[in-house]
Amino acid sequence: MAEENMQKYYDQLDQATTLLKKSLGTSYVEALAENLTNISDGNVYVENGAPDDSTVSQLKDIYKELIQLHLTQAQLKQAITVNIIKDQRTDNVEVNKLMTPDTIGLIASLIAFEILNSENKKTVNLVDPTVGTGNFLIEFIQQLKQAGDFKINAAALDNDETLLSLTKSFSEVMNINLDAYHQDSIADWDITDIDMAIADLPVGYYPVDDNAKAFETKADEGHSFAHHLLIEQTMNNLNDGGVGIFVVPSQIFQTDQAKKLSAWMVSSVYLQAVLDLPTNLFASKEAQKAVVVLQKHGGNAKQAGNVLMGTIPDTNQPQLFEGFKNQLQDWAQNNFKD
Known part of the structure; x- marks a missing residue:
């Protein structure tokens, strides 16, 4: 029925x-x-x-x-x-505007749940700076609320007014309170006091070189990668100790602009996890994506003794996936405990 x-x-x-x-x-x-x-x-x-x-x-x-x-x-x-x-x-x-599958929202929410649980945090100010259709953000919020008694204040940014309008209306039907901002997320933000960010980042070159000038992750010559600039911009806008959970190309640290991204990470954030998403979610190896978890310096933040790395098992393999969840819990308890 x-x-x-x-x-x-x-x-x-x-x-x-x-x-x-x-x-x-x-x-x-x-x-x-x-x-x-x-x-x-x-x-x-x-x-x-x-x-x-x-x-x-x-x-x-x-x-x-x-x-x-x-x-x-x-x-x-x-x-x-x-x-x-x-x-x-x-x-x-176009590819960059396609809806993020529910499975990725579920995985991101599992990571966030273990971090928030370890931090003993029940209220979270959340942002998605590249919200698109809103499916990733809404799935993430739904799963997080099912897993624990969290109060979530959500905000969404996107430069596509039509998709932002869809996100807003989608959230209203789902009874999710969401503030939506139509803007280029690489430009200055109006929102402050953000604890956590999630984003399935659009991949490609950012065309406005003048806006990229202030960023450490900008390219030395030509256009910069938009996803690098978005990671830097998002992390800069988080509270001290804030966490960013980013869906990125698996090859992100192997491109010609990777050195600039790595240098910025060393000076500004803690790299806490790099996890390849289940391979069955992607049509080819080239399309493969990973989840990168970063934490801003300050507050109680510290570099994880062991950066969590590996490939997340297929969610349809319960035993393997349960093992991953246990691993996730140990990692969060060891590195984010209040």
Whole structure:
């Protein structure tokens, strides 16, 4: 029955999004974001007569049917993410804007849980500076809340206004309180007092060389790697002892700009973990990604005696994955204990 209701929710939301897309003449993702906001508000937003009365009436009927399905938060999220996947196929989205899989959000939340538990911290000010569709951040928050009684104050930054709007509406439907900022995350931030950052970083060159000038990780010549600048910028904006959990290319320390990144790390942060994500998540070795855990100097922060390294097992291998979780717990207790 649950599976059937999730399928119904997906189908109805897809129908509503196709209707709204046609009526407003927008992309699928813009129509999806507006539908989610409407569902959260319990009303259909109309501006200058759009959408028209007939579409408004149809949308209201669909929203009523959606509410009557009574999905759990987990089921609701799954149904919405399937719509996002459809959107990305329909709108032919570029690689850097593709949705982060739930498994990566789960793994990042496990790492964060053990760190926060060891620090005995129950309130966390969290930021995702490259939030995209919001799936990584929302999955992370959901999993963290399921694992422990945390109060999470979340913020999201992105330079893509459409995706940021989707993140905001997605979080509203999921009852997650989220502050969203439309900006280039390599430019100055307006938010302060941040304990933890998570990011599935876009990979490539950053085009605004003037903005990169102030960064230690900038390239000596030509454009700098955006993901290097984003790591430095994010860590600079954290509180003393703050933790950054970054999804990066596995080859991050083997490129021509890696020396600059490594030199900055030595002077400014503690490298606490480098973990390759399960290989089954990626189509090729070249696409393989890793999780890098950094901690800002200050507070009670110290360099881990042993940097946690290795490849995270496939989550579908319970025995191996349980072993990884035990290893994670020991590492956090040894290096982050309050």
